[in-house]
Amino acid sequence: MYFDMAGRIIIITAPSGSGKTTIVRHLLNVRDLNLEFSVSACTRPMRDGEINGKDYYFMTPAAFRDRIRKKDFLEWEEVYKGSFYGTLKSEVDRILGLERNVLFDVDVRGAVNLKKKFGSKALAIFVMAPSLEVLQQRLESRGTETRERIAERILKASQELVFKDRFDRVLVNDKLHKALNLAETWVREFIEAGMT
Ligand code: ADP
Ligand code: 5GP
Numbered sequence: 001m002y003f004d005m006a007g008r009i010i011i012i013t014a015p016s017g018s019g020k021t022t023i024v025r026h027l028l029n030v031r032d033l034n035l036e037f038s039v040s041a042c043t044r045p046m047r048d049g050e051i052n053g054k055d056y057y058f059m060t061p062a063a064f065r066d067r068i069r070k071k072d073f074l075e076w077e078e079v080y081k082g083s084f085y086g087t088l089k090s091e092v093d094r095i096l097g098l099e100r101n102v103l104f105d106v107d108v109r110g111a112v113n114l115k116k117k118f119g120s121k122a123l124a125i126f127v128m129a130p131s132l133e134v135l136q137q138r139l140e141s142r143g144t145e146t147r148e149r150i151a152e153r154i155l156k157a158s159q160e161l162v163f164k165d166r167f168d169r170v171l172v173n174d175k176l177h178k179a180l181n182l183a184e185t186w187v188r189e190f191i192e193a194g195m196t
Pocket of ligand 1: 015017018174
């Protein structure tokens, strides 16, 4: 039974600060969902504690451009000015070869593109905070960005919210335990529907 649950695609996206990472970490810990994180390529500097090949495949802009030219990406975006991120076709093949389900954590434009490519084979979930005010508070209390960066992210979030109707599900992340339960339920239903 467990090994039949493979080959399904889950896409999680959100404006920055909405709780995407928190939800992705939770889903990866639910063992029977058989999810494997899709490791993206990116050109930003490695942060303390990050591991090449686990968090990202870190590469130089020249190497990234070379992979674009070779058509190695399913999708790629300049998510922040000067920082490129992309999903390698080889990464999806790696995960499907392991007979596992793929979990993507990508920005909103990347998620729209992946959903277009996979269609009904993928479940695309858009996570959002209950309001822009709450989003701002969460970014402030996370404490990883400067005041200017937070203002940029709030502006970007208001633009990204327009895309929410392109996704299969919209998850309003208000009470965290409820959001985690709902995300898990939707993912489980989707994976189980693929087994019939
Ligand atoms: P993202 O990956 O979307 O940028 P994070 O998962 O890092 O977002 O969450 C942003 C911040 O908000 C983190 O400090 C996280 O602990 C906190 N957070 C996430 N969900 C909730 C919630 N439902 N209620 C309160 N704080 C939350
Ligand atoms: P961070 O630099 O904080 O790890 O990630 C920045 C943003 O890039 C996040 O919103 C993350 O979801 C997004 N991202 C990570 N990998 C990819 C990818 O392969 N493609 C796209 N389009 N976005 C990605």
